[in-house]
Amino acid sequence: GNSVTQMEGPVTLSEEAxxxxxxxxxxxxYPSLFWYVQYPGEGLQLLLKATKADDKGSNKGFEATYRKxxxxxxxxxxxxxxxxxxxxxxxxxxxxxxxxxxGAGTRLFVKA
Amino acid sequence: xxxxxxxxxxxxxxxxxNVTFRCDPIxxxxxxxxxxxxxxxxxEFLTYFQNEAQLEKSRLLSxxxxxxxxxxxxxxxxxxxxxxxxxxxYLCASSSLMNSGNTIYFGEGSWLxxx
Numbered sequence: 001g002n003s004v005t006q007m008e009g010p011v012t013l014s015e016e017a018x019x020x021x022x023x024x025x026x027x028x029x030y031p032s033l034f035w036y037v038q039y040p041g042e043g044l045q046l047l048l049k050a051t052k053a054d055d056k057g058s059n060k061g062f063e064a065t066y067r068k069x070x071x072x073x074x075x076x077x078x079x080x081x082x083x084x085x086x087x088x089x090x091x092x093x094x095x096x097x098x099x100x101x102x103g104a105g106t107r108l109f110v111k112a
Numbered sequence: 113x114x115x116x117x118x119x120x121x122x123x124x125x126x127x128x129x130n131v132t133f134r135c136d137p138i139x140x141x142x143x144x145x146x147x148x149x150x151x152x153x154x155x156e157f158l159t160y161f162q163n164e165a166q167l168e169k170s171r172l173l174s175x176x177x178x179x180x181x182x183x184x185x186x187x188x189x190x191x192x193x194x195x196x197x198x199x200x201x202y203l204c205a206s207s208s209l210m211n212s213g214n215t216i217y218f219g220e221g222s223w224l225x226x227x
Contacts, residue, residue: 004154032214043116043203043218044155089154093214098143099168100205100216102154 002027006090006103013080014111021075021106023064023090031092033057033066033073034100038087047075047088085110114138116219118204124225125194132190133222137206144187145216146179147203148172155203161187162209194226 007022025031032051036044048057053068062077073090090103117136125131137144142163147155158177159169163184173179176194181187191198201223205216 034215036218043118043221046215046217049215091154093216095214098145098160098162098207098214099157100145100214101157104152104154 002031002092002094002101004090004092004101004103006088006106009087009105009107010109011106012109012111015082016079017110019075019077019080019084019108021088021090021108023073023075023103025071025073025090025092027071027092027094029094029096031094033064034091034093035062035064035073035075036089036091036102038089038105040086044089080108080110082110082112084108116204116206116217118202118219118222120222121220122223122225124227127196127226128193130190130192131194131224132188133202133204133224135187135189135204135219137186137204138208138217141206141208141217142184143207143209143216144181145205145207146187146189147205147218149201149203149221150199158189158202191224194224196226199224199226 003026034049035047037047048059050057050066056065087105093100144161146158149155161181176192179189201221203221205218207216
């Protein structure tokens with residue numbers, strides 16, 4: 001079946017630290033991959049996406065590269081800010097499909 | 113450009129009561145989804161509409177749950193005879209058939225607390 005596995009949180013970093021949140025997936029077809037972010041009390045916002053192998057999605061200083069050989073889509077940011085504190089969800093949708101499958105989420109705390 | 117809107121944002125109800133949530137998708141989007149999210153978990157798929165047709169329902173959607181999208185625009189999700197286990201955030205999302213990569217866009221969610 002199709003599934004997404006993320007590293008467990010919470011992840012606690014100091015401001016300006018480097019961030020990596022690991023995400024691996026299992027898919028029966030050719031998925032599109034996504035990172036969504038959820039701030040407290042709010043819905044999910046699309047952060048970035050990649051639709052094919054070796055694509056790099058980027059937004060607001062965050063990046064993730066679609067690695068087919070390792071079935072991974074790790075989220076990185078070079079220098080985090082307090083305002084990046086949120087829950088981050090890795091997700092996939094199979095090409096031609098409609099159901100988006102989410103990981104359990106990774107909570108990030110950034111300290112000033 | 114308006115996003116996906118949901119109403120109400122918060123609902124507290126007594127066990128056994130019925131509740132209804134409304135979702136207005138992005139206007140040009142013909143696909144609409146309902147997800148449920150509990151604390152510490154990712155969203156779980158409940159159901160999917162393409163235009164007015166409900167094309168898939170998750171086994172999570174018991175007989176007490178019903179969703180409609182009568183004119184292919186807004187959608188409602190009704191929960192009958194609510195139980196405490198129904199307490200969660202109900203998320204609506206929409207997408208366009210023409211959207212590459214199947215990106216879905218979420219609303220702010222409707223929090224349900226059953227007491």
